[in-house]
Amino acid sequence: MKKGDKYIQQFKVTEEVYKGFLNVFKDKNPMHTDEQFAKSKGFKSVVMHGNILNGFLSYFIGECLPEKNVMIYSQSIDFKKPVFLNDSLIFRANIEDVFESVKTAEIKFDFQNSEGIKVAKGNIMIGVNL
Amino acid sequence: MGTAEILNECNKIFIDQLDNDSIVLKRETTAADVEEWDSLTHIQLIVAIEKFFKIRFTTAEIQGFKNVGAMCDDIEKKLNSK
Numbered sequence: 736m737k738k739g740d741k742y743i744q745q746f747k748v749t750e751e752v753y754k755g756f757l758n759v760f761k762d763k764n765p766m767h768t769d770e771q772f773a774k775s776k777g778f779k780s781v782v783m784h785g786n787i788l789n790g791f792l793s794y795f796i797g798e799c800l801p802e803k804n805v806m807i808y809s810q811s812i813d814f815k816k817p818v819f820l821n822d823s824l825i826f827r828a829n830i831e832d833v834f835e836s837v838k839t840a841e842i843k844f845d846f847q848n849s850e851g852i853k854v855a856k857g858n859i860m861i862g863v864n865l
Numbered sequence: 866m867g868t869a870e871i872l873n874e875c876n877k878i879f880i881d882q883l884d885n886d887s888i889v890l891k892r893e894t895t896a897a898d899v900e901e902w903d904s905l906t907h908i909q910l911i912v913a914i915e916k917f918f919k920i921r922f923t924t925a926e927i928q929g930f931k932n933v934g935a936m937c938d939d940i941e942k943k944l945n946s947k
Contacts, residue, residue, distance in 0.1 A: 808908060834915055836922040837908040862908065 736802060736840055736863055740830040744799055746791045746846075747823045748783050756787050783818040788846055788855050791826060795844075796861060804864050808839065812857035816848070823849045831858065838863055866944055871918075871937045878913045882906060892934025918944060 757763060765772035766782050773781045789812065796807055818824070828844040840863050845856035866874075876890045883901040896902040902910070914936075915921055920943040930936045 808905065832916075834912050834921075836915070836924050836927050837911045838924075839908055839912055841912075860909075860912065 736800065736830060736833070738830050738833050742795070742799060742826075742828045744791075744795055744826040744828075745823060746794075746826055748787060748818055748820060750820065752787060752790070753783060753820055756784050756790070760784075760786075778817055778819075780819050783820060783822070785812070785814045785818075785855070788812065788814075788818070788824075791824070791846075792844070792859065795826060795828065796859065802863050806862040806865060808860040808862055810857060810859040812855055814855050816852055816854040818846075818848065818854050822854075824854065825849075838865060866941070868934075868937050868941050871940050871944075872933065874917065875914060875933065875937060875940075878917060879910065882909050882913050890933050892932060892937070894933040895931070914940070920944065 757768070762784060766776065766778075767773075767784055768781060770781055789810070792810065792812070793807075796805055797803075824846045825848075826844060826846050828842050830840055831843045832841040834840070840861050842859045842861065843856075844859065846854050848854050872890060872892065876888065879888045879890060879899070879902075880886055883899065883906055885899075885901055888899060896907065911922065911927060918940055920940060922939070926939060927936075930939070
């Protein structure tokens with residue numbers, strides 16, 4: 736893993752992902768579960784939990800990088816636009832910097848929906864080959 | 866930038882990274898003197914210091930620092946050689 740490396744991954748917020756998140760974490764706020772409520776707030780449908788994207792991030796770090804010996808030290812994410820059920824998301828990650836002295840990499844990422852709209856962005860610090 | 870200024874900037878970084886406004890670094894300070902300075906926050910401190918001063922340490926250099934003063938001396942050396 737080196738500075739400038741880029742990764743692309745596709746994710747989809749399926750019914751299974753949505754229901755799984757609801758069942759595990761019990762966040763049944765009407766924005767996420769009540770169609771009429773979400774529409775009354777100006778959304779086309781119920782809004783998916785932003786932290787579903789953090790689940791995708793976890794999968795990316797744990798399963799998609801060439802190194803399996805990794806650990807997330809910190810991460811931040813800005814939610815820019817809502818994500819809806821069955822949205823397909825393109826995840827792009829860039830190794831922004833590598834701090835070899837402490838075996839740490841900084842990754843910048845974003846998620847775009849199928850319309851090319853950036854729905855979230857952020858960065859992660861990970862330890863590699865600890 | 867002299868050693869005293871470097872120590873002052875490091876102090877700000879430690880306060881920010883360790884969320885402890887009462888930290889006052891001295892040249893003799895070691896990890897044993899700062900409660901929040903553990904193996905995980907150590908990584909965050911080094912990354913923040915490397916970013917701020919736009920320098921890079923090696924693993925061997927970090928392992929060789931006997932205290933904060935030694936680290937500041939190395940930062941000064943790296944800044945002067947730019």
